[in-house]
Amino acid sequence: MAFCTFILLFSFITIWDFLPLNAKVFIVLMDEEPVTSLKLERSYDRNETDAIVYKERISGGHDRFLESLLHGHSYTKLYSYTHLLSGFAIHIESEEAVSTLQNAKGVRIIHEDIKMEKLTMHTPEFLGIPVGVWPTLGGAEFSGEGVVIGFIDTGINPEHPSFASHSFRGNQSISKFKGKCTTGNRFPSTACNSKIVGAQYFARAAIAYGDFNSTRDYASPFDADGHGSHTASTAAGNHRVPVIVSGFNYGYASGMAPGARIAVYKALYTFGGYMADVVAAVDQAVEDGVDIISLSVGPSAVPSGPAAFLNALEMELLFATKAGVLVVQAAGNSGPSSSSILSFSPWITSIAASITDRKYNNTIKLANGHSFSGIGLAPPTLGRVYYPLAAAADVCHRNVSTGIFSLESCQYPELFIPALVRGKLIICTYSFDFENDDATIATVADNIKKIEAAGFILRMDPDQDFSPNKFKDMALDVPGIILNNMQSSMDLLEYYNSHTIKSRAGQAVVFHARARILDGRRAIYHGQAPVVASYSSRGPDVNNALLQTADVLKPNIMAPGSSIWAAWSPSSEGDPNLKGRNFALLSGTSMATPHIAGVAALIKQRHPKWSPAAITSAMMTSAEVTDHSGSPILAQDYSDSPILEHVLVHATPFDFGAGFINPARAIDPGLIFNAHFQEYVQFLCAVPGVDDDYVRRVTGYGCPTENQGWCSDLNTPSITISNLVGSRKVIRRVRNVSSANETYTVTVKEPSGVKVSVSPQVFKIRGLASRELKIVLKATNSTRAYSFGAMVLQGNNNHIIRIPIAVYVSTSL
DSSP: OOOOOOOBOOOOOOOOSSOOTTOOEEEEEESSOOGGGSSSOSSOOTTOHHHHHHHHHHHHHHHHHHHHHSOGGGEEEEEEEOSSSOEEEEEEOOHHHHHHHHTOTTEEEEEEOOEEEEOOOOHHHHTTHHHHTGGGGTSGGGTTTTOEEEEEESOBOTTSGGGSOOOOOSSSOOTTOOOOBOOBTTBOGGGOOSSEEEEEEOOHHHHHTTOOOHHHHOSSSBOSSSHHHHHHHHHHOOSSEEEEETTEEEEEEOOSSTTSEEEEEEOEETTEEEHHHHHHHHHHHHHHTOSEEEEOEEESSOOOSSOGGGSHHHHHHHHHHHTTOEEEEEOOSOTTSTTOOOOOOTTSEEEEEEEOSEEEOEEEEETTSOEEEEBOBOOOOSTTOOEEEEEGGGGBOSSSSOOHHHHHTTOOGGGBOHHHHTTSEEEEEEOHHHHTTSSOHHHHHHHHHHTTOSEEEEEEOTTTOOOOGGGTTOBOSSSEEEOOOHHHHHHHHHHHHHTEEEOTTSOEEEEOOEEEEOOOOSEEEOSSOOEEOTTSOOOOOBSSTTOBBOSSOOSOEEEEOSSEEEEOOTTOSSOGGGTTOSEEEEOSHHHHHHHHHHHHHHHHHHOTTOOHHHHHHHHHHTOBSBOTTSSBOEEEEEOOOSSOSEEEEEOOHHHHTTOBOOHHHHHSOSEEOOOOHHHHHHHHHTSTTOOHHHHHHHHSOOOOSSOOOOGGGSOOSSEEEEEEESEEEEEEEEEEOSSSOEEEEEEEEOOTTEEEEEEOSEEEEOTTOEEEEEEEEEEOSOOSSEEEEEEEEEETTSOEEEEEEEEEEEEOO
8 A cells, every 4th residue: 555655743642542431422433325325316305205214224223233232321322424424423321332332243433522613894805706706696695696505603693684584586596405494592483584594403412521501502503602603694694784883883794605595503502512513413414405514613633543534524524525515614723833734634625814904903192192002993082182091909999808900800890989980091901810701801891881981901911921912803882992012011001100199008199191092993904915814723734643744735725814794693602702792803714714615605606516626626726825915925923022923924835725715716717626535535545554444444435456646646736745755746637617728838836855847838728628737746855844836827818727836855866
C-alpha cells in the first residue's frame, strides 16, 4: 500500500487502542447496507414503500441485535442511523457491554462519542452580490430559489422577520424535499412556512450525558441560544430586513441567497453538543432532501484513531457528499496557531474567516484635549458637554462586605451613592469576573441607567491584564466605551487621579476630571480588506491527533466572519450580554460558513446538476488572493508587542485556502475539478497508518487492487504535498462547464525549492469536454518548511482558474 507522506510536527496526545472506560455514548457502525444503497431509482420519494420497509428493517435489526447481546438495563439505544450509514448510537452503563459490542459479529467499528462546539449586514455588498449575482438570478428575492439549505445548529427563532413567509415564483420547485415540522415549546405548527420548510431537533445524547435542560434548552426546534438564527439568516435570510438595536437603525440585513429555503436540524445547545446527535441530524437532513448542509460546528479537538478523516461524523459527511449534498463547515476558531484546523476531510468545504472593510470605533474625549479610542457600539453623551468622571470605588458605599473588585465592576446598583453618581461618567474596571461571565457589560449598562449616571468607561486592570476584546461587537443602549488598550486605561486613571481631590480618609470629595463619549454606532470603512482574522484556524491539515500533516489543503476558502450583523433570539441563554436583542453582531468562522453556504445556493440554482465537488471547485478556482486595494491579502498574526494586539503578515493558502470568495466569478468559473465517492475511498486507502481492512470496516468499501498512489492524486482544485522527496507527478482533470470552446495558457508561480512543469502548457478544450493535465513537482532545495505557489490557467474567454500549491520539501535529489 502506497502512502501519502507526512511531517511529524509535534505530539502530545496518546492514541489509545481501547475505548475509555468512563465513556457513556458510542456510535456503532454495522455491516448492513443503509437505505441509500438500495437498488432503487436514483431519486425516490421518502414515502415509497420499499424505502420505509427497509428503514424499519434496519432499525428493528439494531434492536434485536442489542437484545441478543446485552442486558436491557445496561444500555439505551439513542438513535438508529439508517439513511447514509447503518448503525446506532448507544448509551452504555457498563464496561462489559462495551467489550461485548467490540467482539460481536456484524459490528464494523465503534467510535466513542465526542463533544462538539459552536465554532454576521454589509457583506452582500462587500462581496459584490447585489450587482454581480442577484440580477442574473431574477433579483434578490428570488436568488437561491429552489434550493434548500439544512442548518445543523442551535435551532431557529421563527418569529424573526428574516424568516417571515416568503413569496416565491414557484418555477423552481422543492418538491423533492420531504422534511417535517416538529412542534414543541415556543415552536407551534405555524412556525414553519414558505421560508422555514422543515424543523426538527436532536438531543438524545445530550440528555444521556445530563447536559440538556428542557427549561433552558427547549425540547423543540426553537433557538434558545441565537447562534442558529444568526447563521440561517446570514445564508438565506429575507432581503432588506431593518437591523434595529436599542432604537438605532444600523442598516438592512440580507442573506446571501434570500430566495433559498431553510431546513432546521437543531443538534447544538448553549453548552455545545455531541457527535451522536449531530450525526443523527445530518442523516435526517440528507434523507429529507436538502441540497446543502451548513455546519458551524466541529469537534473540540482532533479525534483519536488512525485518521481524522475516519471518525463517525466525517464518514456521515462523506456519504452525504455521495448523495449529492454539499457540506460546508467552519474551519475553527483556534487561530492563528499552525494546524489548528478542525475540519479535516477533502469532501468537506472548510471555511476560514476574514475581517471586512467595516469596523466600529468609539472615542472618549477628555477636557484636557486628549482622547482615547475604544470599542462598544454606544450612543454619545448628550450634547457637547463634558461630564464629571468618577471611579466606581469612589462613589460607592464603603461600609459593606463586598470586595473591591465587586465595587469596581459596577455589577450592583445598590452599592452606588445616588447623590454622587447622578450625571457622572462612571469608571468601571474589567476583571476576571467578566471573563467567566459572573459579570456582564449588559449589567453595567443596566445599572448606569438605574443610577441615572451619564454613561460609563470600562478600563483594563493593570494587575490582571485581561483584555475585553471579546466585547468589541457589543451594542449598548447607554453612552459607554470599553478601553481595550492597557496604556489608555492607565492614562485615563492617571488623569482622573490628578484631577480628583480626596479627604485624609481617602474619600473622593471633588471631581474635576471631565470627559464626553462620542457616537460609537457609526461604521467606518477602509480599503485594506479582506484580512484573515486572527482567530480563524490555520492549516496545514492533519492526518490524526499526532498532528502529522496531510496532503490536503485546509481551509478551502475564506469568507467574511468578523462583526457580522444577523438575526438573534431575544430569549438567548447563550450570551447574557445579548439578552432581549433581535439582532447580534458576532465574529467567528461560524459566521463565515453560512456566507459560503448561501453563495453555494446561488451556484446550485444556476447549475442544479453540479456535484458538491464541482460547486466547491467553482468557488475555489475563482477566489481572490488580493484585497480591495489590489495588494496581496494579509493575515492577522501573534504580536510580541504589549501595545499591539496583532501584526499583519502575508497570508498563505494555510490561512485562506484558495483565497477570498468571489461570487460573481464562481457562478461562471470556466473549468471545474470534479471528484466522486470512489476517488474519496481511494484517498482514504492512501492515508498513512490506515490499512485496507480499516477502510472497508469504516466505509463498507474496499480499496482497489491496483497501485494506490498518493493522497495528492485526489482531483482537487489545489495541490498539497506534505513531504516531497525528489519529485512527484500529479494528475488533474478539468472539465469545461461552458458550452463554448476555450483556449487556456498555463503559467506557474513555483514554490521556493520546487521546480514545477505542466503539460500541456497551452491547450484548447471544447465546450462541456474534459482534459487531463500532468504536473511534475521536482525538489531543487531541501527547505524543511512549507513553501507556496500557484498554477494559473488563463482562458481566451476571460476565465481565470487559479490552483494553489503548498509543498514541504524534505529531500532534493
